[in-house]
Amino acid sequence: MSIILLIGFNLFVSSSVPLGNAATDVPSGFALMIGGKYKVDYDFISSYYSGSNYDINLYGVALGKELKLGKRISILPEIGLVNGKIVREGASEDGLSPIFLVRVAYLFTTERSALQIGFSLREVFNGQVGADFLDFGIGFRM
Amino acid sequence: MVKWAPIFLILVLALGCENSFSTRITSDYFPLKKGNKWIYNVQGENNYQIEIKVTGTESIQGDSIFLVNTGGEIKRFQREPGTASRMRELFTTCDGEKVSFGTIFEPYLLLPPIEGEKWEKEFRFNSIYHGDTIEKKFSVKIDSLINTTVILNSENYKNVYRLRRTIIEDSDSLIQYEWFAPNIGLIKKEILSDSVFWELASFAFDE
Numbered sequence: 001m002s003i004i005l006l007i008g009f010n011l012f013v014s015s016s017v018p019l020g021n022a023a024t025d026v027p028s029g030f031a032l033m034i035g036g037k038y039k040v041d042y043d044f045i046s047s048y049y050s051g052s053n054y055d056i057n058l059y060g061v062a063l064g065k066e067l068k069l070g071k072r073i074s075i076l077p078e079i080g081l082v083n084g085k086i087v088r089e090g091a092s093e094d095g096l097s098p099i100f101l102v103r104v105a106y107l108f109t110t111e112r113s114a115l116q117i118g119f120s121l122r123e124v125f126n127g128q129v130g131a132d133f134l135d136f137g138i139g140f141r142m
Numbered sequence: 143m144v145k146w147a148p149i150f151l152i153l154v155l156a157l158g159c160e161n162s163f164s165t166r167i168t169s170d171y172f173p174l175k176k177g178n179k180w181i182y183n184v185q186g187e188n189n190y191q192i193e194i195k196v197t198g199t200e201s202i203q204g205d206s207i208f209l210v211n212t213g214g215e216i217k218r219f220q221r222e223p224g225t226a227s228r229m230r231e232l233f234t235t236c237d238g239e240k241v242s243f244g245t246i247f248e249p250y251l252l253l254p255p256i257e258g259e260k261w262e263k264e265f266r267f268n269s270i271y272h273g274d275t276i277e278k279k280f281s282v283k284i285d286s287l288i289n290t291t292v293i294l295n296s297e298n299y300k301n302v303y304r305l306r307r308t309i310i311e312d313s314d315s316l317i318q319y320e321w322f323a324p325n326i327g328l329i330k331k332e333i334l335s336d337s338v339f340w341e342l343a344s345f346a347f348d349e
Contacts, residue, residue, distance in 0.1 A: 052224030053252060056167065084163050088252065091259035093289070095163025 054088040062099060077102050165301050166289070167254050169324030172226045174208040174219060177348025180327065186338035194328075202229075219250065226251040232278050234312070236271050243267035243278045252284075255303040255322065260285035283308040292321055292330060294341055299323040 062080025069075060078100070085094035179195040192213040199206050200218075207229060208219045218229035227247040234241050249263050262283035269276045286306035292299045302323045309316045321330035331340035 052222070054224065054254070054256070084167065086167055086254070086256055088256050088259055089261070091256045091287075093163070093166065093257050095166075097164040 054086055057085045057087075058082045058097075060099065073104070073106055075102065075104055162301055165324055169254070169301070170327075171253060171255060171303060171322040171324060172219075172221070172251050172327050173325060173347065174210070174221055174226075175348055176208075178346070180345045181343045182331075182340045183343045184338065184340050186336060191343065192340070220247060224253055225249065226253060230280075232265065232267060232280055232311075234276060234278055236276065239271075241269055241271050241276060243269055246280065248280075248282055249284075251322070255287060255305070257287060257289045257303070259287055279310070279312055281308075281310045283310075286319075290321075292323070294329060295343070299326070299329055302329065 060080055060082030062078035064076050064078030067075045067077070080099050082097050082099050083094060084097050085092055174196050176196050176198050179193065181191055181193050184190050184192050193211075194213070195211045197209045197211045197216075199208055201207070202218075205220055208221065210217045210219055220227045220229065228250045229245055230248050231245050232243040234243070244267065246265050248265075249261070252259065252261065260283070262281060264279070264281040266280075267278040269278070284305050284307055286304070288304050290302050290304055292302045292304075299321075302321050304319060304321045307316075307318050307320055316333070317335065319332045319334070320328060323329045326342070326345060328340075329342040332338070
């Protein structure tokens with residue numbers, strides 16, 4: 001069994017989300033991947049975004065499959081669901097949203113306790129405008 | 143194959159969802175871009191069509207202001223993150239003379255809209271005219287904001303926000319209900335006191 005704990009920092013990178021507003025970068029989330037040889041990738045998502053005059057909380061789960069590119073690079077496409085809540089001065093709305101996530105990880109070594117850095121691109125997609133997050137992380141393969 | 147089952151399950155769930163939430167938070171409910179055009183059927187004492195078109199932008203003190211031709215009247219709107227404001231000159235008329243109180247940025251919409259929110263803004267100005275102090279009062283209030291579905295001309299508009307806008311200028315008040323559709327903007331307006339109703343007939347966006 002191998003476990004990767006990936007502490008990430010989320011960045012909104014899409015100019016279209018939300019509505020072209022500037023984004024505030026906040027540390028958030030963690031990814032826990034379990035699987036003997038990264039057969040299945042699990043991602044527990046917890047994100048917070050502070051907009052110009054509103055806050056958005058997202059939490060959910062995604063599952064995916066690791067695709068190896070050589071010995072050091074892994075591509076982990078995932079799909080999942082998040083529950084989102086937007087809040088402004090006491091008023092709020094929430095709802096489920098599907099997400100698509102691609103995590104790319106680079107392993108410095110393939111040995112145990114190997115340092116790993118990576119990033120992921122997460123998209124809350126709706127067919128019209130996507131909400132994209134870029135997540136940088138660092139972790140260890142244990 | 144068994145281990146792929148959860149992924150397929152989530153895929154089906156994800157693709158099957160209506161995605162209303164992400165539509166609401168990621169859509170533009172007040173799309174201003176040069177060339178965008180909306181045509182409305184207006185029903186009231188007289189029935190007619192009115193065209194609203196974004197004709198261009200101008201820079202005022204470093205801010206980009208959208209010029210919106212509304213049936214021949216140029217209105218100025220400013221878009222900032224989370225807010226759309228309308229530039230409005232406040233003035234009054236004394237003995238046939240125009241007395242200006244300056245230009246305000248009237249909060250027009252908070253974006254993205256959130257069901258149940260309400261807000262208001264009041265402006266008060268004083269000016270001296272021939273030795274007399276003249277007061278000007280202007281306020282805008284938004285409430286009764288709900289998320290709904292609207293059918294117009296057999297078209298089904300989902301994730302529409304309806305709000306009530308109350309504008310009070312001195313002793314005059316105007317109450318109107320407005321409906322905004324995602325990535326379209328205003329699709330319907332009702333001014334109940336005057337029995338005037340606007341409905342979107344067509345729109346064209348500059349790609």
